[in-house]
Amino acid sequence: MTHPVGAATAAREASRTLVTRTGEARASAVAAMADALEAHADVLLAANAEDVAEAAARVEAGTLSPSNAARLVLDRSKLSALALGLRQIAALPDPVGRTLRATELAEGLVLTQVAAPLGVLLVIFESRPDALPQIAALAVRSGNAVLLKGGKEASRSNRALAAVLQAAIAPFVPPEVLGLLEGREAVDALLGRDDLIDLVIPRGSNALVASIQARTRIPVLGHADGVCHVYLDAAVDLVKAIPIVRDAKLDYPSACNAMETLLVHRDLVADGRLALVLASLPEVAWHASEAQAEALGLPVAPALHHEYGAAAATVVIVDDLAAAVAHIHAHGSGHTEAILTEDGSAAEAFLASVDSASVFHNASTRFADGFRYGLGAEVGISTSRIHARGPVGVEGLLTTRWLLRGQGQTVAATRDGRVVFTHRALPQPTGGG
Amino acid sequence: MTHPVGAATAAREASRTLVTRTGEARASAVAAMADALEAHADVLLAANAEDVAEAAARVEAGTLSPSNAARLVLDRSKLSALALGLRQIAALPDPVGRTLRATELAEGLVLTQVAAPLGVLLVIFESRPDALPQIAALAVRSGNAVLLKGGKEASRSNRALAAVLQAAIAPFVPPEVLGLLEGREAVDALLGRDDLIDLVIPRGSNALVASIQARTRIPVLGHADGVCHVYLDAAVDLVKAIPIVRDAKLDYPSACNAMETLLVHRDLVADGRLALVLASLPEVAWHASEAQAEALGLPVAPALHHEYGAAAATVVIVDDLAAAVAHIHAHGSGHTEAILTEDGSAAEAFLASVDSASVFHNASTRFADGFRYGLGAEVGISTSRIHARGPVGVEGLLTTRWLLRGQGQTVAATRDGRVVFTHRALPQPTGGG
Numbered sequence: 001m002t003h004p005v006g007a008a009t010a011a012r013e014a015s016r017t018l019v020t021r022t023g024e025a026r027a028s029a030v031a032a033m034a035d036a037l038e039a040h041a042d043v044l045l046a047a048n049a050e051d052v053a054e055a056a057a058r059v060e061a062g063t064l065s066p067s068n069a070a071r072l073v074l075d076r077s078k079l080s081a082l083a084l085g086l087r088q089i090a091a092l093p094d095p096v097g098r099t100l101r102a103t104e105l106a107e108g109l110v111l112t113q114v115a116a117p118l119g120v121l122l123v124i125f126e127s128r129p130d131a132l133p134q135i136a137a138l139a140v141r142s143g144n145a146v147l148l149k150g151g152k153e154a155s156r157s158n159r160a161l162a163a164v165l166q167a168a169i170a171p172f173v174p175p176e177v178l179g180l181l182e183g184r185e186a187v188d189a190l191l192g193r194d195d196l197i198d199l200v201i202p203r204g205s206n207a208l209v210a211s212i213q214a215r216t217r218i219p220v221l222g223h224a225d226g227v228c229h230v231y232l233d234a235a236v237d238l239v240k241a242i243p244i245v246r247d248a249k250l251d252y253p254s255a256c257n258a259m260e261t262l263l264v265h266r267d268l269v270a271d272g273r274l275a276l277v278l279a280s281l282p283e284v285a286w287h288a289s290e291a292q293a294e295a296l297g298l299p300v301a302p303a304l305h306h307e308y309g310a311a312a313a314t315v316v317i318v319d320d321l322a323a324a325v326a327h328i329h330a331h332g333s334g335h336t337e338a339i340l341t342e343d344g345s346a347a348e349a350f351l352a353s354v355d356s357a358s359v360f361h362n363a364s365t366r367f368a369d370g371f372r373y374g375l376g377a378e379v380g381i382s383t384s385r386i387h388a389r390g391p392v393g394v395e396g397l398l399t400t401r402w403l404l405r406g407q408g409q410t411v412a413a414t415r416d417g418r419v420v421f422t423h424r425a426l427p428q429p430t431g432g433g
Numbered sequence: 434m435t436h437p438v439g440a441a442t443a444a445r446e447a448s449r450t451l452v453t454r455t456g457e458a459r460a461s462a463v464a465a466m467a468d469a470l471e472a473h474a475d476v477l478l479a480a481n482a483e484d485v486a487e488a489a490a491r492v493e494a495g496t497l498s499p500s501n502a503a504r505l506v507l508d509r510s511k512l513s514a515l516a517l518g519l520r521q522i523a524a525l526p527d528p529v530g531r532t533l534r535a536t537e538l539a540e541g542l543v544l545t546q547v548a549a550p551l552g553v554l555l556v557i558f559e560s561r562p563d564a565l566p567q568i569a570a571l572a573v574r575s576g577n578a579v580l581l582k583g584g585k586e587a588s589r590s591n592r593a594l595a596a597v598l599q600a601a602i603a604p605f606v607p608p609e610v611l612g613l614l615e616g617r618e619a620v621d622a623l624l625g626r627d628d629l630i631d632l633v634i635p636r637g638s639n640a641l642v643a644s645i646q647a648r649t650r651i652p653v654l655g656h657a658d659g660v661c662h663v664y665l666d667a668a669v670d671l672v673k674a675i676p677i678v679r680d681a682k683l684d685y686p687s688a689c690n691a692m693e694t695l696l697v698h699r700d701l702v703a704d705g706r707l708a709l710v711l712a713s714l715p716e717v718a719w720h721a722s723e724a725q726a727e728a729l730g731l732p733v734a735p736a737l738h739h740e741y742g743a744a745a746a747t748v749v750i751v752d753d754l755a756a757a758v759a760h761i762h763a764h765g766s767g768h769t770e771a772i773l774t775e776d777g778s779a780a781e782a783f784l785a786s787v788d789s790a791s792v793f794h795n796a797s798t799r800f801a802d803g804f805r806y807g808l809g810a811e812v813g814i815s816t817s818r819i820h821a822r823g824p825v826g827v828e829g830l831l832t833t834r835w836l837l838r839g840q841g842q843t844v845a846a847t848r849d850g851r852v853v854f855t856h857r858a859l860p861q862p863t864g865g866g
Contacts, residue, residue: 016762016786016788019786019788020782020785020786103806103807105807109800111806111807116788118819119818198818198819199819217650219652219819239841240840240841241841243843243845244842247843247844251843251845329449351836351838352452352453352530353449353452353453355449355452355549355834356834357834357835358836358837359834359835359836359837360837360838361837362839362840362841362842363542363837363840363841363842363843364842364843364844366843367538367542367837367839372844372847372854373536373538373544373835374536374538374854374856385552385631385632385832386551386631386652386819386820387819389833390834390835399819400822401788401789401791401792401823402790402791402792402822402823403791403792403793403794404792404793404794404796404800405784405794405795405796406796407795408673408676408677408795409796409797409800410676410677410679410680410684410796410797410799411799411800412676412680413676413680421807
């Protein structure tokens with residue numbers, strides 16, 4: 001463990017080298033990471049066993065929850081699954097240097113816009129050590145250096161993983177592109193260094209994300225909360241809707257893409273369909289707004305913007321689709337919302353109007369996820385409107401550069417006609433540079 | 434003039450309506466703005482004449498520079514040129530709702546990533562009133578509401594322009610999408626409101642941009658400074674290079690894309706070519722680093738990271754291309770850098786290594802500009818690495834949304850094989866939605 005600012009300075013320097021290496025070198029580094037996870041399984045599992053033993057003692061003592069302890073555990077099959085995922089990331093086409101746009105500005109003067117790494121990422125993640133190799137692989141493949149700060153409970157696992165991965169990539173890229181940080185002070189020391197860190201990605205509880213966002217001017221990619229809505233339209237088909245509401249709320253109640261609020265068209269109250277929905281989901285602790293609690297015979301929800309993170313949800317009756325959209329804009333978090341309806345024009349109106357990162361028709365909010373979206377893996381889900389929005393894979397770790405290749409052209413010459421703007425779009429070559 | 438928070442709240446509301454209108458409606462609004470500039474020229478020029486008269490008195494009194502006063506002036510030909518530019522923006526294909534990616538996730542479950550407006554922009558610009566209609570047109574065409582805060586000297590012109598443009602767009606889109614702010618307090622009142630403002634774009638002096646960046650957590654698009662470098666490689670052709678260096682420094686010395694530092698390969702000192710370059714540009718006040726000043730017989734530069742904003746520049750002798758790149762990374766601002774050389778592999782190494790928004794070979798840094806890049810117009814040049822980088826046109830005012838259209842799919846069903854991921858890329862339809 002070097003000093004965090006020293007590690008960040010080394011990562012910045014190494015990131016400059018990383019971007020000048022070939023895409024093949026970056027892919028080889030990721031493939032070598034995959035091989036090393038399997039080749040050094042004994043070392044990794046021994047370190048992990050120490051963390052797990054300590055966690056078991058803390059569960060015994062009541063200072064750690066059993067579910068948090070369970071998330072710590074690595075085994076051979078998990079390492080193989082991780083290796084498989086890393087090999088998929090290695091096999092991606094090189095995202096760095098990909099030409100996004102090519103324009104002939106004037107004769108012999110060609111402008112290209114190419115994808116470029118962001119630089120140095122600071123990723124803060126909680127207990128699961130599996131996240132470390134995944135994030136490291138996404139970073140290296142996209143030409144970024146990354147400083148990783150894991151959970152305290154996984155510190156031995158994270159140290160072993162970082163050492164194995166650094167050794168694995170060393171033949172191909174500078175090993176300083178992967179830095180391991182320990183302790184909250186390490187993060188604190190870097191949150192003020194926008195000269196060293198380009199993007200902070202906190203993965204974990206809402207409290208973690210909000211705390212990071214409050215303490216830095218460096219751009220933060222993440223979501224502070226996920227208050228997702230499902231709207232049951234008047235033309236809803238309950239045969240489809242009940243399994244979707246069940247999935248959205250109960251598949252993983254504490255996930256950020258789980259439903260927190262069920263918006264219901266008033267017709268469903270009158271004709272008894274709402275009662276059928278609620279009766280079909282007895283596992284959910286249903287709540288209502290202060291204004292509607294008495295009429296619905298439900299307890300009052302803590303707030304309209306409230307993330308239960310448990311098998312509980314708020315029911316809100318609305319007059320129509322416009323009222324549902326207005327409720328989402330007033331009380332949502334811009335994460336994921338769904339409309340369940342057989343009315344195609346209502347569905348399209350909802351998709352066009354709702355200003356959230358993900359907007360669905362007749363599908364569960366739980367699909368809002370990088371793997372399910374086909375992005376391969378994700379570094380997180382962004383509810384920011386700037387840069388990357390929704391599930392973020394390799395593309396969210398890239399920015400662009402503009403390259404101009406000329407033959408001596410000056411701007412003065414465009415005024416006297418010696419250089420004439422053509423602004424002709426050119427076919428875009430694919431592949432890295 | 435309503436209260437700034439009231440104007441921002443109205444703009445937020447209006448932006449939700451704007452995005453649900455058709456691309457034709459947004460285009461018609463911009464075309465109507467163009468027509469109104471010409472139809473109401475008398476009113477606009479009368480208001481402008483009052484601003485110009487007051488400015489003339491201030492120049493007389495020595496409280497305003499003649500160049501700032503000159504930038505205030507509107508006339509019929511300027512209004513026609515503005516109208517022409519606005520008609521080009523109206524004619525752009527609708528950028529809102531454009532499909533960027535389409536994937537079949539599973540049978541009957543289709544994901545599209547579409548372009549979406551950022552929401553509400555806060556644009557702060559200095560004296561030139563011409564900027565107001567240009568920014569308003571870029572915002573409306575891209576589906577964004579915009580709050581505009583102009584310079585005090587142009588307040589009558591800006592009020593007249595805003596009133597004419599709001600009336601012109603009213604038949605097509607809510608006029609509240611264009612809001613005019615007056616006074617620094619109006620900006621101050623909004624810099625803390627990230628619930629109302631999505632992006633701040635300061636256009637003006639470095640001091641203005643730095644002051645805005647220091648006072649808000651809302652993302653800021655802009656550049657605090659432009660310390661651009663030109664590197665004369667050992668294999669430079671002086672016949673091309675001297676006009677480029679002249680253009681880069683003298684075409685508009687106070688521009689952000691003007692050269693501030695001339696990096697020179699040491700061979701050019703030994704063989705006398707540097708002396709020839711300096712002698713060819715006697716209008717430039719050349720400076721040197723503290724270490725090299727005596728040897729070069731030049732005065733010491735105020736700093737290596739220094740924007741002269743005048744016909745002055747710093748000469749720095751470097752050992753080789755790697756040293757030039759290292760100097761740029763250590764002392765540049767990431768804006769625009771150029772290499773001048775006949776050695777193709779040196780040029781490509783420079784283009785691959787230099788981590789700036791724009792990197793050029795054998796062309797003047799002055800080409801770094803939205804119009805010259807073929808983007809039609811620009812709201813500014815970004816040196817941020819996040820979101821938009823370099824000259825920013827309509828695309829930098831957009832984010833994305835993910836739309837998922839299903840038939841009742843749940844995530845639970847992907848685990849038991851009832852829903853099978855296909856993750857098949859679909860052809861992308863073009864055009865707005």
